[in-house]
Amino acid sequence: MSNSLETMRTQMKAQGVDVMVCFKPETTFHLSGFNPIIYSHPVIAIVPADGAPVLLIHALRDDHARRESRISDIRLYGAWSTKVTMGPSWLKALEQILSEAGVLEGTIGFEGDYLPVAYLKKLESIAPKATFADVSKVLFQARLIKSPAEIANARIAARFADAGVERGIEVLAAGGSEREITIEAMHAMNKLWLNEYPDVETGAFGSLEGGVQSALWAWCLTGERILINCDSPSLTKPKAGDITLIYIWAPANGIYVENERSIAKGELSAEKQKAFECVLTAREEAAKLIAPGKPIADVFHQVKETYTRLGFGKYIPGRIGHGMGLGAHEEPSLDGKTTLLFEPGMMFTFEPNLRVPEWGGLQHSDTLLITENGYESLTKTPNGLLQVGA
Numbered sequence: 267m268s269n270s271l272e273t274m275r276t277q278m279k280a281q282g283v284d285v286m287v288c289f290k291p292e293t294t295f296h297l298s299g300f301n302p303i304i305y306s307h308p309v310i311a312i313v314p315a316d317g318a319p320v321l322l323i324h325a326l327r328d329d330h331a332r333r334e335s336r337i338s339d340i341r342l343y344g345a346w347s348t349k350v351t352m353g354p355s356w357l358k359a360l361e362q363i364l365s366e367a368g369v370l371e372g373t374i375g376f377e378g379d380y381l382p383v384a385y386l387k388k389l390e391s392i393a394p395k396a397t398f399a400d401v402s403k404v405l406f407q408a409r410l411i412k413s414p415a416e417i418a419n420a421r422i423a424a425r426f427a428d429a430g431v432e433r434g435i436e437v438l439a440a441g442g443s444e445r446e447i448t449i450e451a452m453h454a455m456n457k458l459w460l461n462e463y464p465d466v467e468t469g470a471f472g473s474l475e476g477g478v479q480s481a482l483w484a485w486c487l488t489g490e491r492i493l494i495n496c497d498s499p500s501l502t503k504p505k506a507g508d509i510t511l512i513y514i515w516a517p518a519n520g521i522y523v524e525n526e527r528s529i530a531k532g533e534l535s536a537e538k539q540k541a542f543e544c545v546l547t548a549r550e551e552a553a554k555l556i557a558p559g560k561p562i563a564d565v566f567h568q569v570k571e572t573y574t575r576l577g578f579g580k581y582i583p584g585r586i587g588h589g590m591g592l593g594a595h596e597e598p599s600l601d602g603k604t605t606l607l608f609e610p611g612m613m614f615t616f617e618p619n620l621r622v623p624e625w626g627g628l629q630h631s632d633t634l635l636i637t638e639n640g641y642e643s644l645t646k647t648p649n650g651l652l653q654v655g656a
Contacts, residue, residue, distance in 0.1 A: 270408045271297070271313070277404045278315045284372035285364065286313045286401050287389065290380040291471035292592040293405055294321075295520055300335040302327045303469045304477035307344060308356050311337070314367050322359055325349035361392040375401035409591055411611035412521075416591065417635060420613060422466055422518035424633060424644035426455040427525035430484050431647045434512040438529055439654035444486040444499035447512060451484035455516060466518050471592075483515045492626035506532035509542075509628050515594040522594045524615045525645040526631035530653040541578060541620050542628060542651055548572040548618040549630065549649070552586070556616070556634065556641045562604045569618045570602070581622060587615045590633050612636040613644075 278286065288294055288311040295301045297311040298321050307324035321337040325346035332340060342351040343359040352359035364370050370393045376386060378400030390398065412420070433454035437447045459468060459482065470481035486499045488510045496513075504510045514525045534542065552568040569586050573579050589596030590613045598604050600614060613636070619629030630649045634641045 274404055274408045275315055282373050283375040283399050284315055284369040286375035290377050298335045298337045300331045304472040320363055325351050357388050371395040373397045373399050375399050378402045412613050416521050419518040419521040420523055420644055423516045423523040426516035427514040427523050427645055428647050429458045430455040430514040431512055431525050431527050443501045443503045447486045448484045448499040455482040468517055481517050486512050489626045504531040523633040524631050528628035544576040544578050545618055558608050558610050560608050562606050563602050566602045581620050583619050586618045608636045610636050610638050
């Protein structure tokens with residue numbers, strides 16, 4: 267995190283930003299290491315271009331934050347038991363902190379891709395002489411390259427995800443329904459968490475109205491239901507000739523990976539078999555272009571070429587992967603418009619996919635870490651033609 271913080275500060279200074287005021291849960295966690303799970307009261311990270319950062323939280327989060335936060339200067343607002351606070355309002359407390367830092371009339375950075383207009387107006391009301399600058403790109407750049415600690419957590423998350431997919435395939439083979447596959451996959455991940463990772467947290471970033479203490483998620487869709495992409499699993503039992511897609515998102519200490527697998531139930535029709543082989547060929551050919559210094563867009567264009575050559579050109583998806591890390595769908599997309607190059611430490615899903623309106627679709631999704639020489643697949647589930655008995 268220290269390298270990331272220094273990178274952010276360098277970019278802040280280059281843009282003339284005196285302080286960043288951050289509310290987005292993923293951002294405040296990235297800066298502080300503290301995730302309260304539920305964000306019913308704002309958690310605010312204040313990062314000056316020079317000087318120590320401050321974490322401003324409601325008093326009821328005090329004990330939790332002091333156990334986990336890397337930011338040692340923790341200030342409180344609100345009322346809770348015997349806690350001594352800066353007052354009832356986070357806005358007045360923030361005004362005082364910005365005044366202490368001497369930046370009330372400077373340039374204040376905010377998250378333009380996240381902050382509600384109402385909150386921006388509140389910030390403007392306490393600093394009417396300040397200039398406001400969107401620092402979304404600064405924060406995006408800071409999250410692109412993962413730290414050694416984040417990579418270590420991703421490896422743990424990948425173990426959870428692999429365990430979930432493995433169990434899901436077993437239940438599918440035994441004749442289970444979408445819902446049975448899902449429940450058993452989540453149970454397998456939770457058992458691994460219980461037995462081998464007593465100190466790992468699997469919570470998600472919540473909202474004003476709710477939170478999730480464990481986010482070892484799975485869901486499962488079959489046949490034409492794959493076109494929905496994300497839904498509650500039903501009692502549908504895959505039958506011979508169906509393709510079932512098992513989806514897993516798993517975090518470890520705030521870092522997510524994704525593992526998705528398409529599994530054929532019995533023999534596939536000639537068209538589905540050809541589609542499956544097309545996706546596998548596209549993965550094999552495009553993966554050769556995943557390496558440091560190479561354009562991300564080239565991977566998408568290679569998949570597009572393969573689909574077109576093998577007769578599936580009209581089903582080309584909008585993207586074939588996305589960033590991973592603090593979110594299960596981070597930027598950037600692996601698409602034809604991305605101008606970035608691969609760099610060591612980036613983390614992506616690689617998921618060339620097909621959606622065919624007449625019968626559904628398929629994809630395998632692995633989470634990849636870009637290395638000095640190429641890439642490493644953090645998820646280890648076999649990624650060829652997966653098939654279980656009818």
